[in-house]
Amino acid sequence: MAEPTLERTGPRTLEDAKRWMHDKLAKRVHPLGLTTPERTARLIDALQGLDAPRWAATWVAAGREQMEAGQQALARGDRAAARAAFYEAYGLFFMGRFPCPNHPDKLASYRLECQAYVAAGALFEPPLERVALPFDGRKGEGREVVFYVRRPQGVVRPQVVVMWGGVDAWKEEMTELSEQLLRQGLATVAMDNVGTGESPVVAVPDAERQFLPVLDWVAAQPDLDGQRPAILGRSFGGYWATKLAHQQPERFAASVNWGGGAHHMFQREWVEASRHPESYLMELVETRSRMLGARNDQEYIEGFARLSLKDQGLLDQPCAPMLLVNGKDDRQCPIADIHLLYESGLPKAVRLFPGGHMGFGPHTVPTIVGWLKTQLANARALSTGGAA
Secondary structure (H helix, E strand, C coil): CCCCCCCCCCCCCHHHHHHHHHHHHHHCCCCCCCCCHHHHHHHHHHCCCCCHHHHHHHHHHHHHHHHHHHHHHHHCCCHHHHHHHHHHHHHHHHHHHCCCCCCHHHHHHHHHHHHHHHHHHCCCCCCCEEEEEECCCCCCCCCEEEEEEECCCCCCCCEEEEEECCCCCCHHHHHHHHHHHHHCCCEEEEECCCCCCCCCCCCCCCHHHHHHHHHHHHHHCCCCEEEEEEEEEECCHHHHHHHHHHHCHHHCCEEEEECCCCCHHHCHHHHHHCCCCCCCCCCHHHHHHHHHCCCCHHHHHHHHHCCCCCCCCCCCCCCCCEEEEEECCCCCCCCHHHHHHHCCCCCCEEEEECCCHHHCCCCHHHHHHHHHHHHHHHHHHHHCCCCC
């Protein structure tokens, strides 16, 4: 595997971070695609530092203003204005905790983010339902797993896509994908990637345990056709979608790894070379460490090494139908992992897009949604003897 080119050797300065953020804001891409451009540009310019207290304070103050605007709109019966204000507040609080709540001020912003998102979600069409299931975790792990459900309007027993994000984009950030799937008549279940958000576990090698009660819940719902759902993992979450697809291939109609690793990503040379990619704003190592439960750099490197699916002996086993998606110039997850996956086990579909991590562009999400719809329709046709 070729070692990636080092683009930076250390954290960004404040001015470099502002430049990067303005560029992403102009393109309306993660993490600057959720909030009003004019307001966001002013907040970027007003930032006094990248340290957690000053970073969070800027975004939280603006988010509180939008929450108040949403409550006022709701009081006068303007649901559309309330929904927009609550969603704007969510996006601002998201920035306040970005990339992860590794400080009390960022954690407070994350809690406000969840409240604002649920408030907005109650006004979505179709509305969002928050579900919390008991989780039989080990000592020190959480005791529930939380997810959001949306059902397409006017569809009887819709098929289901269960999806999760990566290290910094969590269940709340699956909204755009959920909207496009709902328009195709599919129900969506959005949950947190392992070790992120409200996940009850950190990223130990068997942390796929957290997905199982959610999948069981989906299969048991009488108003959903959830016996063989599709699964999708975004960014690092693609790793867990790949692992589940190999562990329980008969359980899933389809699986999408959108920007995740499998083996090369977890090797020391890549871990070392991908500490400060140009594609990431700040604190990538800190965010990944939090996901892994790593307390120091040695635990960070060792935690990654234990995740290799090749070393776990999974990649030559049967798997559910898989789509592998990424940007051709990714510096966060090596393209070598896509090569390894399509050269191992059963054939997979592959789509590489121009650009960096995850290959964001106008055709990326439509390609994923179209493939999922086709695979689910095929699975339904097989289960009904040809009657889709």
